[in-house]
Amino acid sequence: MFRTESVFRFVPPVLYTDRLNDDIQKLIEQVRSGDVRALSRAISTVENRAPGWSDLLKALFPHTGQARVLGLTGAPGAGKSTLVDQLARFYRSENRTVGIIAVDPTSPYSGGAILGDRIRMQEHFSDPGIYIRSMATRGSLGGLARTTADVATILDASGRDLIMIETVGVGQDEVDIVRLADVTILILVPGMGDDVQTIKAGIMEIADIFVINKSDRDGAEHVEKEIRTLQSLAMRADGWVPPIVKTIASEGTGIDELEAAITEYEAYLSKKNLTLSKSAENWQERLVEMLRDAMLEKARAQFNDGNLAGLASEVAEHKRDPYSLVEEIAGKVGK
């Protein structure tokens, strides 16, 4: 029924007609030229795994690596969107182009179309230098982190100077998503109590820069102290001590300092010759994820939907054990 649809959505086979190749070739050129409508079409193609998606990414990949990719994460209500908007404004004032990927934990049924996104889109509508795309938690065939990475590839190849990936900082998905970024920024706010505990546990260790947003609120010093305590417990392998930047995003306060901290971190990596090795580390994990997805496609072909439903029923009735069943199917793949 509906819960399984997203997983078993029919994936049309890639048909290598000349027509398709022509279309994709044209799309690649348009994306490369920075055309915004082509950008949207390319992203949809990849999100939906529509025909040619793979050729598109293969062709665009060699043109990536120019953009600075920022990952911004924090609890709901931490002011991520506002901070991202302010950063976008800052970069635009320097004439740099921006792509924003807003990853929202959205409905498994509605599959995207986020109201807040539309409001933000409207605000920046007149400026083609800011491109915003929302990603839903569901509906992406290859997992959310994977699809986010693909969208970042497209934005990078289209010549955007800055790519900001914004996501709620709870859960493994989000850890995987921020890992895509060159620089990971964790946004905390004073007075969050338990929330800080939760965030801390999951993402504190991968933050390259801490932001205390809404820093005019009571408790900002307390949050800073908590971060410092945590930092005193464990030294990072790369020797970097993540700075703490105080902002009031709604007023634009502290944005310059945040930008300076980002630049400083990049300079540090560069000086220590770590830029490439960090990227290679991230690619190790991404390659495994991509390979797993590719293998799943292969495996899926082993049972068509009807067959799967029947097998699932047998398991639900305890007539069959799922562990042996999966072993058996996996054993058949590729033979």
Added chain:
Amino acid sequence: MFRTESVFRFVPPVLYTDRLNDDIQKLIEQVRSGDVRALSRAISTVENRAPGWSDLLKALFPHTGQARVLGLTGAPGAGKSTLVDQLARFYRSENRTVGIIAVDPTSPYSGGAILGDRIRMQEHFSDPGIYIRSMATRGSLGGLARTTADVATILDASGRDLIMIETVGVGQDEVDIVRLADVTILILVPGMGDDVQTIKAGIMEIADIFVINKSDRDGAEHVEKEIRTLQSLAMRADGWVPPIVKTIASEGTGIDELEAAITEYEAYLSKKNLTLSKSAENWQERLVEMLRDAMLEKARAQFNDGNLAGLASEVAEHKRDPYSLVEEIAGKVGK
């Protein structure tokens, strides 16, 4: 480096010595007899994918399906643990045994060992009728939802009457986790503002029962109204209208009503002949997840760690496109 260790942790091959078989056989019997220490050992075996883990699950699966599995989720600070503890007390007063799986978004580096868990363990230490196990976000080879499912299988086969899976309700991981449950309970609290928005988007639709905890606080009616509004927008396919139960978990208020709502939902499913079809639906998704994990194991064998690191470096330097690379490796599997 450390980030990739969890993914590439060495998995010892299963050695089918008689010794191993004997050990696993004994463990299976001990688990089946309800032995608590065997339970812990069996869970560790499965979590770590230690030798015999698969045989263990295969042998235990036919003995599952007796336990009632509850999934409880909500934002940080909603009072999940307190509510779970109160439900546990309630069931214990009826002489029913309880297994609790607390899924915490914990550090990718520390890999578990949660303080709160230890405190709770201590409180219930004298009662072997309550078994609590914490699960970390990282360190599980097969994904968190998968490992949680495996642990639930073991608890079920060990004869626990009730299994409660408790998790923070943000992110896809959590949606996958609560989907394991027969009954999904979403815990909200008044005055959460943006948090309710976030939770709503992700998990509102899969809740079978809503709990408004800390319901003596201002804003409880507002939360109730929000839920009702949401419910008026879309009817569930199964016709069930999730009831709203008000609790003050810290005082034990509303626990009886919650238990009554759970029983009512199960009776509804039974009356409508939906129990089995719901379970089969969930198994469809789980089978795919299990298959994906199995395929990953196969894929991983295609490149050993050293090889992967080299390929990742080439990708990081943009000397190689990852999309073609993955296609190539996947194409080789099973040949």
